[in-house]
Amino acid sequence: MLDLAILGLLMDRDHHGYEIRTQVRDRLGVTSNLSFGSIYPALARLERQGLVEAVSVTDAAPMMISTGSLSGERASLRALRATQVLGRRGRKVYRISDEGRRVFVELLADPATVDDSRNFSLRVALAKYLTPTLRVTLLERRRTDLVERLAELLAGARNEQLDTYARSVMTHAAKGVELDIEWIDTLLTTERNNQQTFTEQVKTGKE
Amino acid sequence: MLDLAILGLLMDRDHHGYEIRTQVRDRLGVTSNLSFGSIYPALARLERQGLVEAVSVTDAAPMMISTGSLSGERASLRALRATQVLGRRGRKVYRISDEGRRVFVELLADPATVDDSRNFSLRVALAKYLTPTLRVTLLERRRTDLVERLAELLAGARNEQLDTYARSVMTHAAKGVELDIEWIDTLLTTERNNQQTFTEQVKTGKE
DNA sequence: GTCATCATGTAAGCCGTTACATGATTGC
DNA sequence: GCAATCATGTAACGGCTTACATGATGAC
Numbered sequence: 001m002l003d004l005a006i007l008g009l010l011m012d013r014d015h016h017g018y019e020i021r022t023q024v025r026d027r028l029g030v031t032s033n034l035s036f037g038s039i040y041p042a043l044a045r046l047e048r049q050g051l052v053e054a055v056s057v058t059d060a061a062p063m064m065i066s067t068g069s070l071s072g073e074r075a076s077l078r079a080l081r082a083t084q085v086l087g088r089r090g091r092k093v094y095r096i097s098d099e100g101r102r103v104f105v106e107l108l109a110d111p112a113t114v115d116d117s118r119n120f121s122l123r124v125a126l127a128k129y130l131t132p133t134l135r136v137t138l139l140e141r142r143r144t145d146l147v148e149r150l151a152e153l154l155a156g157a158r159n160e161q162l163d164t165y166a167r168s169v170m171t172h173a174a175k176g177v178e179l180d181i182e183w184i185d186t187l188l189t190t191e192r193n194n195q196q197t198f199t200e201q202v203k204t205g206k207e
Numbered sequence: 208m209l210d211l212a213i214l215g216l217l218m219d220r221d222h223h224g225y226e227i228r229t230q231v232r233d234r235l236g237v238t239s240n241l242s243f244g245s246i247y248p249a250l251a252r253l254e255r256q257g258l259v260e261a262v263s264v265t266d267a268a269p270m271m272i273s274t275g276s277l278s279g280e281r282a283s284l285r286a287l288r289a290t291q292v293l294g295r296r297g298r299k300v301y302r303i304s305d306e307g308r309r310v311f312v313e314l315l316a317d318p319a320t321v322d323d324s325r326n327f328s329l330r331v332a333l334a335k336y337l338t339p340t341l342r343v344t345l346l347e348r349r350r351t352d353l354v355e356r357l358a359e360l361l362a363g364a365r366n367e368q369l370d371t372y373a374r375s376v377m378t379h380a381a382k383g384v385e386l387d388i389e390w391i392d393t394l395l396t397t398e399r400n401n402q403q404t405f406t407e408q409v410k411t412g413k414e
Numbered sequence: 415g416t417c418a419t420c421a422t423g424t425a426a427g428c429c430g431t432t433a434c435a436t437g438a439t440t441g442c
Numbered sequence: 443g444c445a446a447t448c449a450t451g452t453a454a455c456g457g458c459t460t461a462c463a464t465g466a467t468g469a470c
Contacts, residue, residue: 127372
């Protein structure tokens with residue numbers, strides 16, 4: 001989960017560890033702030049595996065931005081500026097490698113661990129990196145699980161041996177799952193419309 | 208979490224370990240089946256702590272081995288009978304102790320770990336063991352957290368830098384939280400009505 | 415000059431899982 | 443008799459958290 005989230009964020013742009021925490025919450029919709037005690041070791045591990053690389057320790061490396069068109073003076077100025085604006089020294093900025101991109105997409109499409117709601121949401125949040133086909137597969141797989149789960153919950157809610165509180169939990173959980181299924185259905189509809197639009201465009205020769 | 212669920216189930220009646228798994232799902236609304244690899248060690252630990260006690264290992268099985276009072280024939284018959292009615296041999300049935308009941312209520316009311324949705328749902332499912340006051344406290348505490356979370360999600364959904372998938376995740380998560388808040392509000396209303404009814408009854412001298 | 419925030423990292427521990435090992439009972 | 447289910451337990455490992463340790467920078 002953490003690996004997928006980190007790689008997913010790095011697909012978009014470079015990040016340093018401290019930043020990843022807030023980004024996971026704000027861009028990937030993961031509720032609880034994950035701890036640095038898990039983020040830093042994860043980054044170190046991903047680096048060892050060659051999936052990411054440290055692009056700059058400290059901000060002395062605006063070289064990465066440098067187009068060469070700027071004079072040394074202006075580059076220094078810009079470095080200073082970057083430090084002032086963007087923050088402090090000692091930051092270790094990571095960039096995803098080609099191998100990292102490959103593994104990321106593989107991981108994102110991997111059917112293995114889509115079981116829980118958290119993993120699924122994360123995958124949808126990163127779904128722009130999936131092919132339309134794989135997106136549909138992901139959504140349909142999850143939908144099947146939810147339909148099954150819904151049936152269990154509705155059965156549970158009908159259980160007369162339960163007290164009002166326990167039954168209320170069942171009923172509410174069922175509503176939540178229904179909401180999830182509706183959401184998936186709207187996403188699936190969108191996917192199919194896009195697919196169709198694309199197909200039509202090909203057929204009619206439009207761009 | 209596991210301890211709370213196990214003790215909660217044992218508040219109602221005795222259970223053996225194997226049975227606890229299904230009961231946690233069917234009566235407490237916990238989605239994923241927890242594994243025996245966590246249930247059995249948990250029961251052993253609770254027993255060591257004196258919160259539960261093993262009430263019977265098998266039904267009548269020890270008789271077959273030790274007792275000389277019954278003839279071998281009758282002992283076999285009895286064993287057979289017990290097996291037919293109660294099920295299989297080798298079951299270790301647990302009962303909650305007085306100390307266990309005390310600790311359970313303490314645990315259930317403990318504000319420490321109500322953070323996530325799973326813990327909260329579990330507590331609501333067991334809410335009949337809480338006093339009306341503690342129930343309201345639990346609900347209100349959770350409500351405050353959710354309102355805060357909702358604001359964050361709505362802010363996230365407004366973030367225009369997000370692609371449609373990521374934004375969709377935020378919006379959907381927000382809807383889920385809204386549903387949760389509505390649920391809590393209906394529960395709170397019920398609590399207050401019951402409370403008021405009780406107060407009125409006292410005032411007017413009704414039973 | 416000191417406090418909050420930014421920034422990185424390590425070590426210990428918690429709470430669960432999967433995989434393994436064993437055996438009884440029921441139904442076909 | 444054989445497979446499926448019921449039933450208990452152990453061992454290894456996974457993924458995350460908390461607590462600890464360290465230090466720079468910016469704001470007041």
